Amino acid sequence: MALINPPAWMQAGSYPARTDRLVIASLMGYPGFLIDEATPLRIRQGVRPSYTNQQMKVRAAPTPNMTVIVSAGMAYVDNHDAGGAGTYVCVNDADVTLIIAPAGGAGQFRKDCVIASVYDAETAGSASEWRLEVIQGTYAASAGAAVRPSLPPNAQILADVAVGASVTSIAAGNISDVRQFTVGLGGVLPVSSASAPNRPHPGQTMYLTDTDAFRYGKVDGSTGTVTPDQNIPWITPAVGTGYTTGGTTAGSPGNRNGPIRYRKVIRDGTPYMEWDGGATRANGAATTNILAGTLPAQYIPYAVRSFSVARNATSITSVANSSSVVHTVKVDFDTAGQVTLVAATAGDVETNWFSLVGISYPLA
Template sequence: MAEINPPAWMQAGSYPARTDRLILSALLSYPGFAVDEPTPTRIRQGIKPSYQNYQLKARAAPTPNMTVIVSAGFCFIDNHDSGGLGTYVCVNDGDKTLTVQPAGGAGQYRRDCVVASVYDAETAGSANEWRLEVIQGAYAASAGAAVRPSLPPNCSLIADLTIGPSQSSVAAGQIFDVRNFSVAAGGILPVSSTIAPPRLHPGQTLYLTNLDKMVYGRLDGTTADLVPKATAWSPITLSGAWVPNGATGDSAPSARITHDGTLELSGMARGVAIGAGSNAAFGTLPASLIPLVSYWVRGVAATSVSQDYVRVAVDPSSGSIALVNGSVAIGTGAWIQLDGVRGRAS
């Protein structure tokens, strides 16, 4: 086991800058990306989170031109020239305007990247500095074929820029925020689900900004919803002769996913006869709920026939709802009460 000896903070003399970098690494979250997993002393690098994540955010000039503006903020960048060399803290104390190289001619598209980069002559090259810079991408024959350029090994992505033929300015619509955010160990990481790190330490929590929900890291490296957000009630599309019951105070059949991930149905309908021991198609879930139902749901609905009950079965592959009758036949026009029908596979 390597040890900083004597402890740097107890000595008045000089010591290598790498010592400070390793101390900083110890205060930050451990690696969040598979490429860093073989080097556990690396961190989850990225931008320091803030209200609305405004730190080191790229935006267009007030009058768009071939520049982008990067706001003030802090960035933590790990040394990837060699494993375990520690973390750099990079500070931008005000708006920084970066020049974007002129666009190509007809049929020439490219993707440029705005990055925060560290150059350290101790491990590679001759420069000793950190930069906010735009790395120009290679030209492609279409926008879809343009890819990110090769990036410096020690950098944190800030934004992608799409540059089309003869483009004379970079507007907001050509700037795509791809920042990752770094936090102290155990802190909540606010990040879009599209760029969320794939590996969280057990209990590490993400706030997925684009989905407005929380997920947490599990011991096996996977994630799970911390508290799933309940969806709004959405109408069920009824099949055949089934119609809402229509009585005063009755609600039309509808469905939602509850905060614990359970499918819940509600409302009243009347319609077709269902023989004893028979099944009948009832309706279909809203399309927005079908991907969330990864299990068969079997609930019990009340009917107006001798206090009989029918089972409600939902097919997760199609969202279709079937009524599975018991021992008492249900005549045409009898009502079906769905309130309280909810559950998971049994």
């Protein structure tokens, strides 16, 4: 057991470094992950966040070459050599340039990692220092097959660096920022939903950077989501050739359902797409993409979303009595970013107008 703030009469001129590490750990955050429940003296390690998250950020050289630059900042690294050994504070007070090993030849791709690592002879090995270093990955036959290398046990990963075959410089596009952030017990933790701790302490609040939502820890170890009031503006896209977006007055296109528009909202931490409005289709217009272009990536679902939507009640060619039984048409929201009208033939009059009002689906 380590004494924290012992009485004055018990203080000595020197004490084990582990005492300092445990003091640091006691001031830091809850472990956060179920796997750490067995070692409660651990923290959730990571980089200290800042307004623009520039701390310990890895970037390319101003004139790209085979180096990367690590910005100044602070990182907290837990000792994984031995349980309960405490936490290190790693402070970098200026830009540090790190060398990326020369690329392999044709057909050789690899993924290198930039890390902040701690070596402590008290628990393992002979070195006692912390380093900013690059761990070189093994070669693979393609960029997609390259995997992250094994890392030292006491390390905080900062970036992945994709090293292509025969490249002579590392540009911004080769660097993937994979830092995780951590704060003390009272702070809000900025983190992506994929790397959010599954066991935050009760009341610990996290801001999910990819879904723009807040999550908090409960007493039973689970999490809840705070969904703030949303006033997300609608986006009105241009429609494709042969389509006229809807209006709201008598005689307007789209059966007066208003213009086609969409927006992304958050529901219980999950991003959803909402659609509104309608359009009129000229006979002979293409029955594929309703829009003039494709949706931006952040509005594309992970799987095709199909809906039957209201349309005019005109009979379908070669389908007897269809006008009395068929009043809908299928629309697909696909993974290519298109909104596809699925009709019988491009020249058929079966769809003069259609409505997208009320359509909603999860994006992830």
